[in-house]
Every structure is written in structure tokens, then in C-alpha cells.
Amino acid sequence: MENNISFQMKVETGDAGYVLEDVPHLTDYIPDLPTYPNPLRSNPAYSVVKQYFVDADDTVPQKVVVHKDGPRGIHFRRAGPRQRVYFAPDEVHAAIVTCGGLCPGLNTVIREIVCALYHMYGVTRVLGIDGGYRGFYSKNTITLTPKVVNDIHKRGGTIIGTSRGGHDKPKIVDSIQDRGINQVLFMFQVYIIGGDGTQKGAAVIYQEVRRRGLKAVVAGIPKTIDNDIPVIDKSFGFDTAVEEAQRAINAAHVEAESAENGIGVVKLMGRYSGFIAMYATLASRDVDLCLIPESPFYLEGEGGLLEYVEKRLKDNGHMVIVVAEGAGQELLAADNLKTSTAKDASGNKLLQDVGLWISDKIKAHFAKIPSMPITLKYIDPTYMIRAVPSNASDNVYCTLLAQSCVHGVMAGYTGFTSGLVNGRQTYIPFNRINEKQNNVVITDRMWARLLSSTNQPSFLRPKDVIEVQKQEEPPTELLDGDNSKANDI
Ligand SMILES: Nc1ncnc2c1ncn2[C@@H]1O[C@H](COP(=O)(O)OP(=O)(O)OP(=O)(O)O)[C@@H](O)[C@H]1O
Numbered sequence: 001m002e003n004n005i006s007f008q009m010k011v012e013t014g015d016a017g018y019v020l021e022d023v024p025h026l027t028d029y030i031p032d033l034p035t036y037p038n039p040l041r042s043n044p045a046y047s048v049v050k051q052y053f054v055d056a057d058d059t060v061p062q063k064v065v066v067h068k069d070g071p072r073g074i075h076f077r078r079a080g081p082r083q084r085v086y087f088a089p090d091e092v093h094a095a096i097v098t099c100g101g102l103c104p105g106l107n108t109v110i111r112e113i114v115c116a117l118y119h120m121y122g123v124t125r126v127l128g129i130d131g132g133y134r135g136f137y138s139k140n141t142i143t144l145t146p147k148v149v150n151d152i153h154k155r156g157g158t159i160i161g162t163s164r165g166g167h168d169k170p171k172i173v174d175s176i177q178d179r180g181i182n183q184v185l186f187m188f189q190v191y192i193i194g195g196d197g198t199q200k201g202a203a204v205i206y207q208e209v210r211r212r213g214l215k216a217v218v219a220g221i222p223k224t225i226d227n228d229i230p231v232i233d234k235s236f237g238f239d240t241a242v243e244e245a246q247r248a249i250n251a252a253h254v255e256a257e258s259a260e261n262g263i264g265v266v267k268l269m270g271r272y273s274g275f276i277a278m279y280a281t282l283a284s285r286d287v288d289l290c291l292i293p294e295s296p297f298y299l300e301g302e303g304g305l306l307e308y309v310e311k312r313l314k315d316n317g318h319m320v321i322v323v324a325e326g327a328g329q330e331l332l333a334a335d336n337l338k339t340s341t342a343k344d345a346s347g348n349k350l351l352q353d354v355g356l357w358i359s360d361k362i363k364a365h366f367a368k369i370p371s372m373p374i375t376l377k378y379i380d381p382t383y384m385i386r387a388v389p390s391n392a393s394d395n396v397y398c399t400l401l402a403q404s405c406v407h408g409v410m411a412g413y414t415g416f417t418s419g420l421v422n423g424r425q426t427y428i429p430f431n432r433i434n435e436k437q438n439n440v441v442i443t444d445r446m447w448a449r450l451l452s453s454t455n456q457p458s459f460l461r462p463k464d465v466i467e468v469q470k471q472e473e474p475p476t477e478l479l480d481g482d483n484s485k486a487n488d489i
Pocket residue numbers: 099100101102132133134163164165166167194195196197198199200201202204223224225226345346348
């Protein structure tokens with residue numbers, strides 16, 4: 001095997017094109033740390049499980065579809081408990097922080113980190129950082145015990161609060177240092193739950209912790225209702241969001257069906273990635289048109305949206321439109337004769353209301369056709385969808401994510417995000433999580449399935465198809481676009 005060690009990840013290569021993109025470890029910069037037998041050995045629940053500990057050589061392939069003669073490809077370290085740990089329970093201070101927008105399952109992840117630390121590893125000093133990154137230096141902490149978190153998985157939101165902005169690296173790392181690291185006795189564990197912005201912030205904190213040589217590990221858990229984080233199969237809370245979106249789509253359908261030329265418009269979240277809209281549409285079967293940020297569309301003329309709406313109403317008497325909030329933003333900007341430069345505290349562009357805009361455009365179009373009076377209802381359930389508690393399958397997923405993360409941290413790994421890859425829990429280096437965004441690939445099969453389920457036009461002219469293909473990643477050897485697991489099923 002050849003090794004190539006960097007600050008962010010350690011790349012090992014092996015036979016037949018095997019590549020391991022490994023995560024950093026505390027001992028990479030603090031050698032000779034003592035280790036201890038994993039306390040799970042004597043835990044009655046786990047000691048009976050055969051092969052409970054993960055083999056040090058276990059890795060998980062990023063791609064499971066391979067060709068006979070193809071290279072084995074990229075692998076990630078398999079998550080799970082190790083035989084030996086790098087923390088004695090009474091030496092540990094752990095902190096949990098949640099950042100960015102809400103997402104179903106946040107409380108479940110918090111609960112399961114706390115319970116895994118207490119019940120599996122005997123760690124009893126666990127703090128919640130109040131209100132996102134800024135909470136490290138400007139707010140109080142919340143003591144978290146199994147009793148405090150006992151039933152929080154039944155509630156939406158996050159009991160420790162969240163925020164955007166406020167990522168001040170020196171102040172955050174100073175606060176980690178002040179909370180015990182420099183008292184020799186203590187080792188710190190930081191669990192950072194959040195989306196793409198949060199994971200970028202976590203990578204910066206990890207680098208600074210390492211530069212200062214602190215005995216602290218930094219681990220991320222990917223949270224994003226938009227499913228816009230790459231590499232992982234899908235993000236927690238996504239299933240719940242898609243399920244909750246069905247209620248809004250059903251309401252839109254009932255309203256539309258009950259009126260002459262009824263149109264129901266539903267706006268769903270998805271700033272840059274239209275996964276919620278795509279999956280909610282595929283699940284519902286009542287949707288006639290789905291608009292996402294990745295797929296350009298136009299209103300007027302042949303093959304345009306208004307022509308399709310007219311045709312659909314003539315054929316079927318009613319229709320349902322699902323629009324992701326980031327869709328058509330360039331059309332809105334052109335229409336308003338100005339590009340909005342407003343941003344939120346984290347620097348994310350603030351979007352204009354595409355649902356309202358499209359509803360107005362449709363109403364204005366049909367106002368010019370007196371023979372076709374329409375009834376249009378616009379439903380905006382965006383915050384209702386992300387403020388609910390996670391459903392049963394997301395609860396299980398959150399539990400596994402949280403436990404995997406704790407196992408990795410106790411084993412001394414740092415600078416990683418815990419994530420599901422091909423159905424297996426893994427540790428992924430921050431730089432792989434942060435290098436790009438997960439988007440719907442509109443030249444892939446999943447979007448084709450959607451188009452055939454709604455019968456909507458693709459709005460792409462032959463020249464647009466060539467443009468889109470140029471912008472997307474070059475095809476892999478498998479001839480599938482592979483920058484999204486959710487595209488690739
Ligand atoms: N490039 C970056 N470097 C350091 N910190 C960042 C960076 N981008 C964002 N952050 C910080 O991460 C936190 C969350 O970022 P953001 O508001 O973009 O949400 P997110 O984590 O992407 O979640 P979501 O978009 O799913 O709501 C904020 O406190 C923000 O200051």
C-alpha cells in the first residue's frame with residue numbers, strides 16, 4: 001500500500017485500483033496517547049454480539065455497481081466501535097452544537113449522542129452549545145443527560161437551538177480550549193450537526209484545533225433537509241420531509257379537483273437542490289408539473305409552461321404544480337428587472353417567492369382567455385415540513401448516525417463526518433463532504449422517471465441539453481451520472 005497523508009485526509013492505495021480516503025486521527029499530531037479497552041466489552045447488551053467490534057481493515061466502497069475489469073475505486077473507513085478507545089470516560093468533556101436551518105431528526109441525533117456517550121462509554125460531562133456556532137462564545141451551555149433528552153425525539157426543532165452566521169474561528173476554538181483542554185486532565189469532543197455551511201465551519205475548527213495541538217476531536221453529522229450534501233446516500237429528515245410534503249400536495253389536489261380548471265400550486269424547500277420536490281412528486285402521482293432549480297424552464301411560447309398548463313387543464317380539468325423554492329430565480333430576477341443581492345447571516349442568497357410569482361403569471365395568462373376561467377390555490381408549507389419530528393425510519397437512521405459518530409470519536413478519529421454510504425455507516429473526511437454540492441442531475445434516470453410520471457415537458461431544447469451535459473460531471477466509466485446517490489438508484 002502507498003500512503004499519502006494530508007491535513008484533511010489520508011489516502012491509501014492498494015491492489016486493483018483500491019483507494020482508501022481515510023480520516024485523520026488524534027495520533028497523527030499527538031503521538032503516544034494512552035489507549036483503553038472499549039467499555040462495550042463488558043456491556044451486557046453488546047458483549048453477547050459476535051464480532052461486535054469493527055475490523056480495523058473494514059472499508060466501504062463509494063460505488064457498488066462495478067464492471068468486471070474496472071478498478072475497485074474509492075473506499076471510506078467503516079464506522080463502528082473499535083477494540084480500544086483513546087478516551088477514559090472521566091477525562092472527557094463533550095459538546096454538541098446544531099447549526100443552520102431546522103430539519104426533522106435533530107433532537108433524535110442529540111438524544112442518541114448523549115445516550116451513547118452515557119450508556120455505552122460512561123461519559124457523563126455532555127454540554128449542549130446554545131444557539132449554533134455563536135453559542136460557543138456568546139451564550140450559556142445546556143447540561144445534557146439521558147434524563148434531559150429522554151423524550152426529545154418526539155419534538156421537532158432542536159432543544160439546544162440553532163442559528164446562521166456567527167462562525168468566528170478564533171473565538172470558537174478559544175472557547176473549546178478554555179472549557180478544559182488546557183487543564184491537562186480533560187480531552188474534548190465536539191459533535192457538530194449541520195448542513196453544508198456547518199460542515200465547512202467544522203473543517204475550519206478542526207484545522208485550528210489541530211494547528212494548536214489540542215487534545216480535541218471534531219466530528220460532523222450531516223443535516224440538510226435539502227439533501228444537498230454529497231457522498232452520503234441521503235440526509236436524515238429527508239424521508240420525513242417528503243412524507244410531510246404529501247399532505248400539502250394532497251390538499252392542493254383536493255382543492256384543484258373540486259373546482260373548474262382548478263390549479264393547486266405547492267412550494268417546497270430546496271434552495272439549490274430540488275430533491276424534496278422531485279421525491280415528493282414521484283411519491284404523490286398527483287403532480288402534473290415539478291419545477292426544480294437544476295432544470296431551467298420558460299413560460300411563454302411553444303413548449304413553454306403556460307402552454308402546458310393550458311393543455312393539461314383542457315385534457316384533465318385540473319392540475320397540481322410543485323415548485324422548489326430555488327427554481328426559476330433567474331426568471332424572477334429578469335422579470336423584476338433587478339437581481340436581489342440580499343443574503344442571510346451565513347451568506348446564503350435570499351430567494352424571491354417563486355410560488356407566488358408563478359401563481360401570478362398563470363392567473364395573468366388565463367385572465368386573457370375568458371373562455372377558461374381558473375381557480376388557483378397557492379399552498380406554502382415550507383416551514384411546516386421541516387418543523388415536524390422525524391418519522392420512524394428517520395429516527396432509526398438518526399440513531400445509527402449518532403452512535404456511529406460517537407464510536408468514531410471514542411476511537412480517536414477526528415476531522416470527519418459520519419455518513420451512510422451504500423447502506424453502511426462510514427467516516428468521511430471533511431474535504432470530501434465539502435468539495436461540492438449534491439444536485440439533481442437532470443440528465444440522469446431519476447429525473448427521466450419524474451418526467452415520465454408527470455408527462456411534463458423537459459423545457460430543454462436540443463442546444464440546452466448539450467449545455468446541461470457540459471456543465472455536469474463527465475460521465476463515469478459506468479456511463480451513469482454519479483454525483484448523487486439519489487439520482488442513481
Ligand atoms: N464557508 C464557511 N466557513 C465557516 N463557517 C461557515 C461557512 N459557511 C457557513 N458557515 C457557518 O455554518 C453555520 C451554518 O451555515 P448555513 O446557515 O449555511 O447552514 P447549513 O449548515 O448549510 O444548513 P442548511 O443550509 O441545511 O440550513 C453558520 O453559523 C455559518 O456561519
